[in-house]
Amino acid sequence: METKSAARVLFLTPFNFAQERNDHAFDDIIRRQFTGLDxxxxxxxxxxxxxxxxxxYESVQEELVVEATKKAEADGYDSVVVACFYDPAVPAxxxxxxxxxxxxxxxxxxxxxQLxxxxxxxxxxxxxxxxxEDLIAGYGLAGFSTGVTAIRRDGDAILADTRAxxxxxxxxxxxVAENGEAQSVIIGCTIVSAAYELHRDEFPDHGVNVLNSNKLSLKGASILSN
Structure with a gap:
């Protein structure tokens, strides 16, 4: 039986951190977290x-995301994750x-x-x-959402202290768990999601599904690649 090769997925961050070194630091975190993902x-x-x-900003960003996506396809990638919860430039x-x-x-x-x-x-x-919230409504999902809450830290501050x-x-x-209305929590920002996963084992199970948006995006990309 022929063994199918792993799906080659580009996890593309479509923005820059204020501190240039954090562009690379975030890429490194993602690589470490998902090296060996089945x-x-x-x-x-x-x-x-x-x-x-x-x-x-949006037009320049779109141009760069489109350029990177076209290059990824030419370079043999099977799929691309546009790694931001604004889903910027995805239609283009x-x-x-x-x-x-x-x-x-x-x-x-x-x-x-579904959960x-x-x-x-x-x-x-x-x-x-x-x-x-506007994006959730645009996808027809407003009726499923109990809202969006910010941790009130920007990307550079998050990387400076991931545990905080x-x-x-x-x-x-x-x-959210104590409120009892929602069954799942989406760690929406890709940077917050990466930081939370670094320390997830330190926290108790609160009885709600905590969805790792980065991992699930990659899993979805893999499924569609096949």
Whole structure:
């Protein structure tokens, strides 16, 4: 019987950290966490560093994500995860390539709804709350969501102290569990998710499903690659 090779998946961070070294530090965390993930060869990378004002940010980001996706396909990747819970540039990247392009919020919201009937989302900063809620509604999942809560730390601060970020996430998870309305918690921000996974074993089981958005996005990419 022929053994199927592992799916080659690009975990593409579509933004830059304020501190350039953290672009690479985050890639390294993802590599360490998912090296040896069953059936998946994970390559973590980020878009070229760019500068843009608020008006041009999305268009510049989209151009870079599309460029990286086209290159990934040309280089033989089986799929791409656009690793941000805003799911930025995904429609354009899907149009530009024939390989699967995974939108983490779209995928995780659908999965959490299967565990339902309700889920809660954790993000990084307060400014991300409303866009994430709007995205959930845009995917037709507002009726499944009990809301979005931020740990109130940006990406660089999270990487500076991953345990502190994980503790803040765990407090939110505990509150969601005590509230009793949601059955699942999506660690929505990819950076918060990575930080939480570094310390997950330190926290008790609060009785709700805690979904590792990075791992599940990669698993979804692998399934669609096959």
């Amino acid at each position: 059936g998946i060869d994970v390559i973590a990378d980020h878009v070229t560093r760019f500068e843009a004002d608020d008006e041009s 990247a899907r149009e530009a390539a024939t390989i699967p392009v995974i939108a983490p919020m779209q995928l995780l919201g659908g999965l959490a709804a 339902g009937p309700k889920f809660h989302v954790i993000t990084d900063i307060d400014e991300a709350v409303q866009p994430t 970020a994980a503790v803040l996430a765990d407090k939110i998870i505990q509150g």
